[in-house]
């Protein structure tokens with residue numbers, strides 16, 4: 001079995017998360033070659049074949065040309081699986097390659113199952129086992145679902161080129177807004193989720209954070225809705241935190257939120273839904289109405 | 304200008320999911336359905352563009368699925384879309400993203416849309432494939448995960464969200480497709496007068512058989528709840544008791560309470 005691993009380079013750097021692709025290939029017991037649109041001076045620790053295109057020439061986001069580069073490699077390698085991370089790069093690029101190859105794509109793979117792959121559904125409450133029909137198969141892997149594996153060594157570099165016009169024009173990056181709140185150093189974080197119901201309830205969550213001597217965190221909908229500033233957002237598109245105590249108030253536990261807080265020392269979740277996926281990582285799940293429980297807890301702490 | 308918005312109807316994610324009798328998807332009974340959250344941003348952006356251009360563009364909203372999806376289409380019409388298309392199949396067999404994109408493409412080909420808006424992903428399956436695949440079949444440019452959108456003179460400039468708060472600015476020429484991420488705008492609530500007005504708008508029904516001639520490239524073999532990791536303590540019952548129980552646990556298991 002042969003895998004073609006599609007690595008990602010962002011702001012000039014080979015991402016460490018690319019090593020999860022090797023973890024996956026190892027789990028399949030497959031051999032691997034890698035494709036990277038990146039830099040000659042920042043190569044993966046891997047002794048196999050690396051198809052390398054220059055990011056200075058082809059850009060870090062240039063889906064049409066990256067698609068062509070991958071297609072050229074597929075032609076040579078004839079892989080069984082073409083594997084991406086389920087990131088902004090992978091979910092953008094994989095369907096383009098799949099459409100060109102007329103090949104099946106399975107998104108956000110979390111496990112390998114008999115004759116197929118496990119995919120999450122319904123906000124991780126449920127799973128599906130899906131069987132691809134035909135080869136090659138394109139897969140995008142959920143971040144953290146497979147172990148990081150650094151094979152070690154120096155790759156045999158095969159230069160990769162293509163020609164053509166890009167369909168979109170990358171104008172440049174906008175850096176993340178400077179953060180006046182540094183959640184990564186907080187020992188205690190109390191986060192507000194959509195389950196708090198309305199912006200008027202944010203102060204009650206902030207009051208609990210204060211009573212505990214901690215910081216206020218938030219899930220994305222609370223930030224998108226303008227209830228809490230983005231500096232407080234926890235998750236893949238916010239901050240990654242690992243306090244000693246994390247209290248999730250009315251947060252369902254979507255993967256993008258979990259990715260930002262699951263390394264916390266002790267996790268308490270307050271949720272009215274006993275089946276909420278946050279229960280999977282919580283040390284304590286309090287099944288209650290968050291706006292009844294939180295003020296009661298704060299009051300008791302004040303005594 | 305002609306604009307297409309693709310929407311999916313999904314169950315409320317706070318529901319309890321049970322496998323259907325075939326064991327490959329959820330059973331519809333007892334589920335409340337709504338418009339996919341990501342697609343609300345797509346509808347809103349299309350309607351805002353129509354308003355920006357003085358009402359000139361025609362905004363068509365489309366959904367593939369059984370008859371219940373008409374409810375989601377009606378909401379989009381009440382938000383300001385001009386007409387709706389339901390690609391319908393009473394047999395309601397589950398399709399893969401490739402087939403959904405192919406069916407939509409078969410409809411879109413003859414209509415020459417200048418812009419297509421889709422959600423980044425659906426809430427129930429989350430493949431994040433239909434939008435890009437549709438663009439590839441139609442041979443038009445596309446960008447995923449947009450959190451900012453501007454249009455001027457046939458050119459679209461978007462902010463594309465990456466991990467960790469980083470964003471990229473990307474420009475593309477119409478015809479183009481964009482997939483919309485949470486927070487792109489603030490989706491409006493349909494007002495009562497607009498709900499009434501929407502009742503007069505056209506909803507066209509097309510049998511899926513007229514549009515879809517592709518085989519599935521993947522099939523769901525089973526649908527199930529993941530095994531519970533548990534180990535965690537679950538506190539239920541009276542709030543005052545829960546508060547005391549939690550404080551006891553925190554004193555016992557953590558060092559953060561002074």
Ligand SMILES: Cc1cc2nc3c(=O)[nH]c(=O)nc-3n(C[C@H](O)[C@H](O)[C@H](O)COP(=O)(O)OP(=O)(O)OC[C@H]3O[C@@H](n4cnc5c(N)ncnc54)[C@H](O)[C@@H]3O)c2cc1C
Pocket residue numbers: 192193194195196197218219220221222233234235236237238239249250251252253254255256257260270271272273276288289290291317423485
């Ligand atoms: C590319 C990408 C990046 C993302 N990045 C992030 C990110 O960085 N951070 C992030 O948080 N999300 C992120 N998201 C969004 C994520 O997928 C979820 O949509 C989001 O985390 C949901 O937030 P929530 O849990 O607050 O809301 P919901 O999922 O709506 O959950 C609300 C919860 O509150 C509970 N509840 C409701 N009422 C009550 C009550 N009265 N009492 C107690 N409980 C109640 C419900 O049972 C439910 O579990 C991202 C998504 C994508 C696609």
Ligand SMILES: Cc1cc2nc3c(=O)[nH]c(=O)nc-3n(C[C@H](O)[C@H](O)[C@H](O)COP(=O)(O)OP(=O)(O)OC[C@H]3O[C@@H](n4cnc5c(N)ncnc54)[C@H](O)[C@@H]3O)c2cc1C
Pocket residue numbers: 309310311312339341342345365366367368369391392394395396397398399400403406420421422423424425427428429430431432433434511
């Ligand atoms: C005949 C028929 C019956 C179906 N019956 C069911 C059913 O009973 N239950 C069910 O949940 N699904 C049903 N579907 C839909 C189908 O299973 C999924 O929509 C499809 O697999 C897309 O995958 P996804 O949800 O992961 O989309 P993603 O690729 O994650 O979706 C991305 C975006 O594509 C667009 N999109 C996705 N699906 C649709 C759609 N159906 N219509 C319009 N735009 C869409 C939306 O803008 C969405 O935000 C049916 C489809 C057909 C053709």
